[in-house]
Amino acid sequence: MPPGDDVVLRVENLVKHFPLKGRIPFTSGGVVKAVDGVSFDLRRGETLGVVGESGCGKSTLARMLVGLEQPTSGAVRFGESVVHTAKGRELRALRRRIQIVLQDPYTSLNPRRTIREILLQPFEIHPDVLDRRRRIDRIRDLLDLVGLDPDLHLDRYPHQFSGGQRQRIGIARALALQPDVIVCDEPVSALDVSVQAQVVNLLERLQEELGVAYVFIAHDLSVVRHISDRVAVMYLGKLVETGPEASLYDTPRHPYTSALLSAVPVPEPAGRGQRQRILLAGDPPSPVDPPSGCRFRTRCWQATETCATTEPPLAAGVHPVACHFPLAA
Amino acid sequence: MTLLEIDDLRVAFPGPSGPVNAVNGVSLKVDPGQTLAILGESGSGKSVTAQAVMGILDTPPARISGAVRLHGRELLTLPRKQRDRISGEEIGMVFQDAMAALNPVFTVGHQIMEVLRVRRGMSRADARRRAVELVDRVRIPAAKDRIRDYPHQFSGGMRQRIMIALAICLEPDLLIADEPTTALDVTVQAQVMELLAEIQRDSGMGLLLITHDLGVVAEVADDVAVMYAGRIVERGTVEQIFDGPAHPYTEGLLASMPRVDRRxxxxxxxxxxxxxxxxxxxxxxFHLRCPRATDECRTVLPPLEVLPANRASACHHHEEVLGATRR
Known part of the structure; x- marks a missing residue:
């Protein structure tokens, strides 16, 4: 079924398993279930936040969305095309429409190229997008758009910029071909606190002006709340809860979401000691051998036998939750 | 009596075009049982300040001046051996990256026991018993077995606990924690901060917490020193700093932070x-980034001025800032 009019990206039951080598040569050591059945719709011009702890599979998800990683099963649909089966002309067209901004602004820009060369590269790969003579004007506009000075910065190298400026360049590069979707994988986590807000505000302004949709992947729950329209919470390769930003943060229904939110320190010393904090025991289990039934049950304070035997599904709806005993709203 | 007193600390490193002044005259105090947070961004000099107190900066290349007093005794001028003894026994240290701070080729038990045997002259059996107690104290399950494991066999949060066990094994009076939870996930961060607070309550040691995380500061600190470009630009109790900052940098930091409890x-x-x-x-x-900067700010370096209620701000316009931020 092709996605509806306002759905720009449809993710259907996406799975990525990485095989492990065994101790004995030529044997298998099992699989890392990095992403294990993730589905969602991304609507035109909206921001979907994806939160989760390290190892929950959020970066693998990001790489599959843009076609950098081949899924074990499932599909990413963009219009009539499927990201991982498209070939030739169709694939090139797809790559134009879905772009990515990476976490580390220090390693995601080629140190031997000037900003001019870095920003012209997308047009060399997709020469039919824009006439050669108009490209310089376009990249000057792009730099202007992300708050850099084309006259000053065009012929500099990445090392001559601060972390925040480099992230702006990465964003300008992602915008060059006027995509419909930008996947942002931890775009502000490497930046200083005082610079994070600049980049967050820039992403919001660009969305207003250009109508691009974001998949915003981050571990920082506060930043995700600020920028997202809808939020998906990931645990051990699965989505456990999705919902509109306000509803999910104010009335979390999955115990994991609730614990995650309560662990975030609030910058208000007055309320210290009065806030209810759910301290989860231990670390997330290994994705090689996830718990049976509900994957969160080993750290959940209200788990029962049902949770060990039956896996709770993530139903459809506005604010679905994958839990047998969701918290009261 | 004051536990730690830092007076006009300056640290400079030689650079290709003249000295790099990482710390430019920092003065602060930590009392027993008190938690003082040094808040700053990368390059603000917060970690170098901590390293100078711990005595782990190589001189040369670093040039250190000023005074660092523990229990009133000057540390900076002590001979190397005595200095090492004091910083080993009376100051515990916890770093951001436990994988780099622990020795990968020895078991964690060996590393804790080594400290106890060298510093306390304990027998192997006594040291092992104490190591198990300590690992148990930082709430690692099956401590008796886990002390035979190597650092890589622990998760990030567990390794951080091992480092805390190592830091408190000689019962120091002062614990210096440099970004102790920055590499951890938020649920694990909450566990580790809770553990640190509990150990501090039980032992009454002073805690010098170095961090860039405003949320962590608000949760655990008694007092806060905000650093910018190698200087303390504002100092006060945690309530003073968060409820009505007196420096535009603090004001900006607080306003630039998104909140998890509202949008x-x-x-x-x-x-x-x-x-x-x-x-x-x-x-x-800060004048290049400051919305309140005037001509005075562009030419005259504002000193850290003590204001009423025992707080301090290094801003020519601190009254204006306070008037705008006080609730």
């Missing part, structure tokens, strides 16, 4: 980036 429409963004410590601007180091 703000627009974040305030401090323009520009922190200055390069090798090329600090004239006057106030």
């Amino acid at each position: 703000d429409d627009v974040l305030y963004a401090i323009p520009g980036a922190p200055p390069n410590p090798a090329r600090l601007p004239a006057g106030c180091p």
Whole structure:
């Protein structure tokens, strides 16, 4: 079924398993279930936040969305095309429409190229997008758009910029071909606190002006709340809860979401000691051998036998939750 | 009596174009049982300040001046051996990256036992018993078995606990924690901060917490020193700092932080980036990014001025800032 009019990206039951080598040569050591059945719709011009702890599979998800990683099963649909089966002309067209901004602004820009060369590269790969003579004007506009000075910065190298400026360049590069979707994988986590807000505000302004949709992947729950329209919470390769930003943060229904939110320190010393904090025991289990039934049950304070035997599904709806005993709203 | 007293601490490193002044005259105090947070961004000099107190900066290349007193005894002028003994026994240290701080080729039990045997002269059996107690104290399950494991066999949060066990094994009076939870997930961060607070309550040691995380500071600190470009720009109790900052940098930091418990429409963004410590601007180091900067700020370096209620701010316009931020 092709996605509806306002759905720009449809993710259907996406799975990525990485095989492990065994101790004995030529044997298998099992699989890392990095992403294990993730589905969602991304609507035109909206921001979907994806939160989760390290190892929950959020970066693998990001790489599959843009076609950098081949899924074990499932599909990413963009219009009539499927990201991982498209070939030739169709694939090139797809790559134009879905772009990515990476976490580390220090390693995601080629140190031997000037900003001019870095920003012209997308047009060399997709020469039919824009006439050669108009490209310089376009990249000057792009730099202007992300708050850099084309006259000053065009012929500099990445090392001559601060972390925040480099992230702006990465964003300008992602915008060059006027995509419909930008996947942002931890775009502000490497930046200083005082610079994070600049980049967050820039992403919001660009969305207003250009109508691009974001998949915003981050571990920082506060930043995700600020920028997202809808939020998906990931645990051990699965989505456990999705919902509109306000509803999910104010009335979390999955115990994991609730614990995650309560662990975030609030910058208000007055309320210290009065806030209810759910301290989860231990670390997330290994994705090689996830718990049976509900994957969160080993750290959940209200788990029962049902949770060990039956896996709770993530139903459809506005604010679905994958839990047998969701918290009261 | 004051536990730790830092007086006009300055640290400079030689750079290709003259000295890089990482710390430019920092003065502060930590009392027993008190938690003082040094809040700052990368390059603000917060970690170098901690390293100078711990005595782990190599001199040369670093040039250190000023005074660092523990229990009133000057540390900076002590001979190397005595200095090492004091910083080993009376100051515990916890770092951000436990994988780099622990020795990968020895078991964690061996590393804890080694300290106890060398410093306390314990027998192997006594040291092992104490190591198990300590690992148990930082709430690692099956401590008796786990002390035979190597650092890589622990998760990030567990390794951080091992480092805390190592830091408290000689019952120090002062614990210096440099970004102890920055590499951890938020649920694990909450566990580790809770553990640190509990150990501090039980032992009454002072805690010097170095961090860039405003949320962590608000949760655990008694007092806060905000650093910018190698200087303390504001100092006060945690309530003073968060409820009514007296420096535009603190004001900007608080306004630029998104909240998990509510949604703000627009974040305030401090323009520009922190200055390069090798090329600090004239006057106030923050004036290039400050919405309140005047001609005075561009030429005259504001001193850290003590204000009523025992707080301090290094801003020519602190009254104006306080008037705007006080609730």
